[in-house]
Amino acid sequence: MTPRSTTVSWRRRGIVLLAAASTTLGLAVVVSPAAEAGKPEPPPPTAQLQILQVQDEETFLPDAAPDPDAVGYIRPGLPFSIVVQSQTLTGDPLPVGTKTNITLSGSGYSATATIEKDASQVTLTGQLRSATSNFSLTAAGAKNSGYASDTVPVVVGVKSTNKTNGLNANETLELGDCVLGADNPTCVSLSVDGAVAGNVLLSTSECATFPGTGVDCTTKKGKSTLVAQTLVDLQPGQVATAILYCDKSLCGNGGVTQFVPLVDKGNTGAFAPAEECPEKGVVGEGQGICVDFRQSTRFNAGDLATYILFDDDARSLH
Numbered sequence: 001m002t003p004r005s006t007t008v009s010w011r012r013r014g015i016v017l018l019a020a021a022s023t024t025l026g027l028a029v030v031v032s033p034a035a036e037a038g039k040p041e042p043p044p045p046t047a048q049l050q051i052l053q054v055q056d057e058e059t060f061l062p063d064a065a066p067d068p069d070a071v072g073y074i075r076p077g078l079p080f081s082i083v084v085q086s087q088t089l090t091g092d093p094l095p096v097g098t099k100t101n102i103t104l105s106g107s108g109y110s111a112t113a114t115i116e117k118d119a120s121q122v123t124l125t126g127q128l129r130s131a132t133s134n135f136s137l138t139a140a141g142a143k144n145s146g147y148a149s150d151t152v153p154v155v156v157g158v159k160s161t162n163k164t165n166g167l168n169a170n171e172t173l174e175l176g177d178c179v180l181g182a183d184n185p186t187c188v189s190l191s192v193d194g195a196v197a198g199n200v201l202l203s204t205s206e207c208a209t210f211p212g213t214g215v216d217c218t219t220k221k222g223k224s225t226l227v228a229q230t231l232v233d234l235q236p237g238q239v240a241t242a243i244l245y246c247d248k249s250l251c252g253n254g255g256v257t258q259f260v261p262l263v264d265k266g267n268t269g270a271f272a273p274a275e276e277c278p279e280k281g282v283v284g285e286g287q288g289i290c291v292d293f294r295q296s297t298r299f300n301a302g303d304l305a306t307y308i309l310f311d312d313d314a315r316s317l318h
Contacts, residue, residue: 045148047094048087049102049139052121054154056080060164062199064231064313066267071211072137072154075203077129084113084139085121089148093120101142106154107135132158134209153211158226159184160203167232169195175202175228178245180303185247186226186318192240201231207317212269216262218250218318225250225318230310231267239283239311241292246318248302256296261306264315265289271317277309288312 054072055061057079065073074080084102086094100115102122108131113124134155141147161176170191178187186204204226207217217224230242244261251259262271265288277283277290284290289310296306308316 043144043146045089046146048089048091048148049141049150050085050087050091051137051139051150051152052083052085054080054082054137054152059157059160059162059201060199061201062231062233064233064267065201066269070152071269072152073157073203074128074154075157075160076131077127079125079127081123081125082111082137083121083123084115084150086115086147087120095120100145102139102147103142104137104139106137107131107133109135109137128156132156133206134211155205155210155229157203157229158205159187160201163200164198166197167192167195167200169193173200173202175204178204180245180247180300182223182247182249184226185223185250186228187245188228188230188316189243189245190230190232190240192232192234192238194235194238196232196234196238198233201229203229205229210317212264212271213262213317214271216271216317218246220250223250227315227317229315231313234311237311239281239309240314242308242310242314242316244306244308244316244318246304246306248300248304251304251318252302256298256304256306257293259304259306259318261291261308261316261318263289263291263308263310265310265312267313267315271315274308274316281309283309283311289314 053068056074086096088094095118096115098117102113104111108128109126113122115122136151137154138149138151140149159178172189172191174189175187180187207213207224207227210227228244260273263274264271274291275287277292280294292307292309
């Protein structure tokens, strides 16, 4: 797995909390600078909480997936586990001297947990029955506990296929029951030029809330493409082919070269337009990932099939 980019990182993003004071009538109260200046500064944190893992119980991620303390992965309707650790500010496990309560919160999810005396971490479970949007999950200590909070993005796999026994050479893995249409505009398949062992994951997730995509999703009439994850552990010299399918409702007009996919090389959280492959079926030296327009095509009266080759971890979207 390649080193993570230093341009964009999912690790430990700071959170700015904006609080609005209000009267019983619902009117905003303007706090004077003098009053704000008179408030005591909260003491600096003496320890930190770290979310080590957010993952559903039936998903087995390959090594190609991002580190579990950097981004979580769950699927709707499946129980997932959350592991939170008490740490020193330098990242070492920090056993607590007394029972310590922590809270976890995210879109549609909230829970409390207790780290027992002399322990440094706690595991709890949750379940989101119908959520399809990616979200952020925060672990925080009680007020004045001295803990700095931690937040990680959690990716929700709307559709997914998880294979635990690898792939045979040139075997094609499809994304489960994925059928293109205006309400499901993205599907993906994966094959590798040689056999691979271990876990393989294909999934699609909401684009607008996917870490690193920003406003780069192709959207028409309120419908948007999805982000495809093709996570497989490749050996040096192996090349994988992901075919990224886009429904004609979003990608129906123009030639195949007009739809340059955005790719996240190495799963760093930074998406950028894919470079063109130098020739059919070949990843250029130093590219790691490229779009093969020579193989890309249209089918089913306008649906788009874009071939993306990679020898590194990858995510993609139209």
